[in-house]
Amino acid sequence: MNIVGKVINGYLFEEALGSGSFGAVYKVSKANKIYAAKVLSETYILDEFKHEQNRITREIDVLKTVKGKNLIKYQEDFYFKNEFGVLEYVIVMEYFVGETLRKYLKKDVSLDVLVEIFINILHGVSDLHNTVIENEGIIHRDLKPDNIMIDDKLNVKIIDYGLSKIIDFSSITSTGTQIGSPLYMSPEQLKDSKHIDYRADIYALGIILYEMLTKNIPYKAATLPELLMKILNDPIIPPKQYNPNISDGIENIIFKATAKEPFARFQTIEEFLDAFSKKDIQDELVTLGKYYAWIYREKDVTEQFEKQNNADIIYPIHVQNWMKKLHQHFADNNFENVIIDPSTQRLSYVAFGNTKGLVELPYAPDKGVISLEYLQNPQKRKAYIDKWYATVSMGRKVILPYHYISNTDYPVDKVDDWIRMNIQLIDESSKVVGNEIEKYAMISIGLGHLVFQADKILSYFVHANVNGFIVQVSDMRQLNEQSLGSYIDFMVNLQKYTGKPVIALKVPIPLGLALIGKGIHGFSLGLASIDYFDEQYIKEEKDSFNLYSKFYFPQVLSFLTYPKKDTFAFEQIYTYFGGCNCKWCVGKTPIEIGTGDKGIQLHHWQMMLEEVDRFNQYEGDERITYLKKRIENALHNLDSIPKDIMASQKNTDYYKLLKNLKKII
Incomplete structure (x- = not known):
């Protein structure tokens, strides 16, 4: 369809600037101002945007709120019927005099200039991600050199953000139209393009940086199916293989950004940007192994032991009123080297009401339990966090509120809800605490869920705003060779991808030593009877009394x-x-x-x-x-x-x- 020379909705379509797989771009003018207009055929629009004609308008309207010097500005959108009766959608944008990054990369440009350009691209995507609409930031979904513009003064503009949410790629495929290369699509986007987050954009940016610095692509494939399989399964070709002038730091930045698993990448654009100043992301956390004593009622033992040794301690706060001398001992020593455990996970079980100390916690419920429904109420959750912090704020190191993820009082399909709620508690309580106190996130979960959902759990917890992690796994007595390997891999990956110390709570001693041997920061055991954690322990009606000594x-x-x-x-x-x-x-x-x-x-x-x-x-x-x-x-x-x-x-x-x-x- 040729619309050059026509006036539509007051815009004169002056010339065609180019066309892609699902639309064409025109130079248009209105009231003596120049704009760019993207025309999309209804054929290529997802059905969900067609059911209400103005749905697509609303979708693009929200993008008008986006502000940033590196983002092309949306001006207006409308639709019309062409001569064949087919609905055409028009999106009017700021007109930017420049060329695509794809074309720009054909020039001979120094590495330093290319990195400078890329950092400007990151700032643009950051503005996009940080624009919150209906509690969600905007994900571009289709970042590639063709959607990035640059002028002769190295000004950068990102275009077409949000459009891939509207486009029906299956329609394009069925009509035989060539889709743009899937090279920039993350593995998870290839599997399920609707359910992705910011980290899909981070992967695409990593591929773009690779292409900018090497003038090559990171996979060798003769066919599209072969390329897709390599994106899903194969590591990228090392960038220095194409360009030996790339520094080790930059190469490691590319490796991290293009990791197969979302949790292994930079979790935010801000992390991505920080890496360019640090250049040391290849260095993994290196710590000396530590043993943490889980102290429950051993006041005299602790006092005597600390006279001769430096001790690291995890202390469950619910014993404070019936072990007052132990609590006072820690207070007298300014809670030095003591991590306070708030004992919150036990409050989700009916039996907590029969456990001395738990019912006296200020954040314990007056009746019932701390349920998912209770925590999903914003007012109750805020009160819960405020009371928790008032109780533990005298400490120098605290575990943030947490609950057992695999709670058997709930159906299996609630596991994800418990994971999300734990993350929400970490996020909100972390903001209350600030940076004055050392904060730890507790991951308390059943062995089966950890083994079979390790990637999902990592992807949730890896970006937590904490100083370290403590992992407590139930059903450890059921460890076999496979689950043992999965558990160790999870612990190693958690520390590796967060760069923060990880402590294994209540594990057998040789397993604790094995974890230290793999680089994990530490492990913890009780001094009395508890050498394994089990959910049954927090479901019991009273604290257990062991008839055996060890x-x-x-x-x-x-x-x-x-x-x-x-x-x-x-x-x-x-x-x-x-x-x-x-x-x-x-x-x-x-x-x-x-x-x-x-x-x-x-x-x-x-x-x-x-x-x-x-x-x-x-x-x-x-x-x-x-x-x-x-x-x-x-x-x-x-x-x-x-x-x-x-x-x-x-x-x-x-x-x-x-x-x-x-x-x-």
């Missing part, structure tokens, strides 16, 4: 149990392993050590610090070699315990864990 034996990398106060049973196993020479056991008889819990807990705490300190002396593969040898010795020692000495010590779950760990680390 003593840590480094020879088996674990506790061995015996009936409380049965010093003869303890003496047998203690003597078999040759006793202990730690500062809390040396010079004492088995009966002195085994009578009461204090000495056993001091020994355990000391052993954990020494195990981690010893582990930290090794680096890289040496750590894993050392741990494998320890695991082999532990398996041998468990097999060697005489049957008449507490034959039940060969715990089947723990034995399997050791064997699986040995295979996969």
